[in-house]
Amino acid sequence: MEKKTIVCISCYYKGYDFMDEMKKLGNKIILVTSENLKEKNWPWHAIDEVFYMPELKPSVWNLDHLIQGFSHLMKTRKVDAVVALDDYDVEKAALIRETFRIPGMGQTTHRYFRDKLAMRQKAKDSGINVPEFTAVFNDNEVDEFTDRISAPWVLKPRSEASASGIKKITSKEQLYEALETLGEERHLFLLESFKPGDVYHVDSLTFNKKIVFTSASKYLAPPMQVSHEGGVFRSKTLGRYSEDFKALEEINARVLSNFGLINGATHTEFIRGKEDGKWYFLETSSRVGGAHIPDLVEASSSINIWREWAKIEDALLRGNDYSVSPPTGYYSGLIVALIKDKEPNYSSFECEEVVKFLPIDYHVGIVYKSGDASVVQDRLDSAAEIIHADMLNILPPKSNKLSS
Numbered sequence: 099m100e101k102k103t104i105v106c107i108s109c110y111y112k113g114y115d116f117m118d119e120m121k122k123l124g125n126k127i128i129l130v131t132s133e134n135l136k137e138k139n140w141p142w143h144a145i146d147e148v149f150y151m152p153e154l155k156p157s158v159w160n161l162d163h164l165i166q167g168f169s170h171l172m173k174t175r176k177v178d179a180v181v182a183l184d185d186y187d188v189e190k191a192a193l194i195r196e197t198f199r200i201p202g203m204g205q206t207t208h209r210y211f212r213d214k215l216a217m218r219q220k221a222k223d224s225g226i227n228v229p230e231f232t233a234v235f236n237d238n239e240v241d242e243f244t245d246r247i248s249a250p251w252v253l254k255p256r257s258e259a260s261a262s263g264i265k266k267i268t269s270k271e272q273l274y275e276a277l278e279t280l281g282e283e284r285h286l287f288l289l290e291s292f293k294p295g296d297v298y299h300v301d302s303l304t305f306n307k308k309i310v311f312t313s314a315s316k317y318l319a320p321p322m323q324v325s326h327e328g329g330v331f332r333s334k335t336l337g338r339y340s341e342d343f344k345a346l347e348e349i350n351a352r353v354l355s356n357f358g359l360i361n362g363a364t365h366t367e368f369i370r371g372k373e374d375g376k377w378y379f380l381e382t383s384s385r386v387g388g389a390h391i392p393d394l395v396e397a398s399s400s401i402n403i404w405r406e407w408a409k410i411e412d413a414l415l416r417g418n419d420y421s422v423s424p425p426t427g428y429y430s431g432l433i434v435a436l437i438k439d440k441e442p443n444y445s446s447f448e449c450e451e452v453v454k455f456l457p458i459d460y461h462v463g464i465v466y467k468s469g470d471a472s473v474v475q476d477r478l479d480s481a482a483e484i485i486h487a488d489m490l491n492i493l494p495p496k497s498n499k500l501s502s
Contacts, residue, residue: 101126102178102415105171107191109157111138112388113183115404118144123412128171132159157186161193168194178415185383188212189257203360203384210357211364211384214256215288217357221379224356226349228379229369231290234277243289244270250292253277257286266292294372297380298342299333300350301387301395301403302364305410305420309354311403313395313425314346318478329492330482331389334431334474335398342370349377359384361414363407365391390456390463394432397453397467399425430467431474433481437462437489446484451477462489 103126106117117127121144129140133150140148149167151159171177180200182191192208194200209216221228232243234253244251253276255263267273267289277284296316303311318332336343350366365387367380386392392403406422413420434456442462444455451473456463462485466477 099124102412103128103175104179104181104411104415105130105168105177105194106181106183107131107187107194108183109135109151109153109159109186110184111135111140112386113404114139114141115392115402116181116183116386116408117141119405119408120144120412123408125412125415128175128177130164130167132157157184159190161190164190165193165197168198172198179411181411182385184388185212185385188384203362207358208384211359211382212257214254214381216256217382218288218290218379220357221353224352226352226356226379227376229290229293231288233285234287234289235285240273240277240289244273247291252290252292254288254290255286256288293369293378295369295378296372298336298346298368298370299387299391300346300364300366300368301391302350302354302366303401303403303406303410303422304354304359304361304364305413307355307360309351310420311399311401311406311422311425312347312350313399313401314343314350315391315394316342330433330435330485330490332431332433332478332482333389333391333394334471334478335394335429337429337471338425338427345377349379353379353382357382361410363403363410390432390434390458390465393454393456393465394430397430397465398428401425428467428469429471429474430465431478432463432465433478433485434458434461434463435485435489436460436491437485438491439489442489447481449477460491 101124104120105128106113107130109132118141120127126146127144129145129148133152154160177200180191180194182188188208189212192203192205195202196204210220215233218228218231230247232239234240249268251267253265253267265276298316301313302309315333315335319330353366354364362384363386364382364384366382369378369380371378386403396402410420437460440459447464451466451468453465453467464481466474468474
């Protein structure tokens with residue numbers, strides 16, 4: 099079997115299962131990552147070559163240097179695919195594909211999965227509900243929006259991969275102070291109405307434009323709240339036959355179809371408005387969800403999204419068909435929180451519903467599963483009480499980043 103060469107790009111430590119599976123499938127793996135991640139526990143057994151990029155600032159590389167380095171790499175290696183393992187790497191991978199004419203998502207489509215302004219406009223143009231929003235390029239347009247849509251509003255970075263950088267704004271004066279502070283980076287933000295409601299995430303796999311697997315979950319503490327207020331991050335899966343699951347499955351399919359996704363893994367977020375009960379699109383990304391969401395998904399479905407994504411990429415490279423096993427029907431729950439100790443004492447949390455304790459320094463992380471949704475909810479509630487009472491460490495928002 100011919101070895102295919104896959105370049106994996108990541109400025110975060112992630113994608114262990116993806117690279118491991120790609121190697122098992124008989125491929126050559128080249129990793130391009132940040133210099134400061136040299137000492138991480140990458141799947142070195144699966145990686146044939148590694149190249150390091152210095153960071154100009156967190157997650158940011160000099161793209162001219164990246165292209166120059168890739169050009170040098172291409173002289174002696176035939177690259178068959180370029181895969182972005184993190185949200186911040188989607189534009190890097192798209193630039194490389196466009197420059198070297200490598201198949202996969204290009205720079206036009208990638209904006210719908212990276213630029214929050216582009217994705218909102220695309221969703222709106224496609225007839226999908228979105229919270230009211232505006233670009234902040236022009237003062238008159240900002241004034242028109244704030245006169246028409248009452249506060250509070252949310253000032254959001256267009257290209258951040260998590261809830262960090264988001265500011266809740268309660269008045270025009272506060273808004274213009276914030277825009278003034280942004281200075282020359284103002285165009286990198288957007289403004290939208292703050293819509294109270296429950297936030298959900300849909301994690302799916304697509305092969306040749308067909309969604310072959312969907313998992314839907316509800317955040318019990320949304321990433322934005324945890325990022326800004328500290329506290330405990332929790333999420334739980336929805337029953338596959340519930341009305342909420344069916345509604346999310348349908349709107350997620352509309353988003354991915356209209357946005358032009360052909361293959362790969364996606365993580366998409368929606369909010370159900372508290373006032374009107376309607377579903378609103380928040381954002382999407384062409385990658386596996388962060389914050390240990392893949393562990394949540396696998397506990398309920400027995401589907402490892404990282405490994406299945408690798409199988410999709412391998413099938414595409416070899417011109418083969420792909421199918422995924424039917425998902426199991428468990429309910430699962432995830433809880434992650436920043437704590438005071440480097441290694442938590444998990445004795446208080448042990449129970450038969452625990453699937454795994456997540457090994458994250460200075461964090462407690464637990465995945466539960468059960469055939470009964472109420473049992474999962476009870477476990478998440480009791481764990482949150484213990485963490486709040488005895489373990490929680492709340493840092494300023496900048497340090498308390500949780501990527502979803």
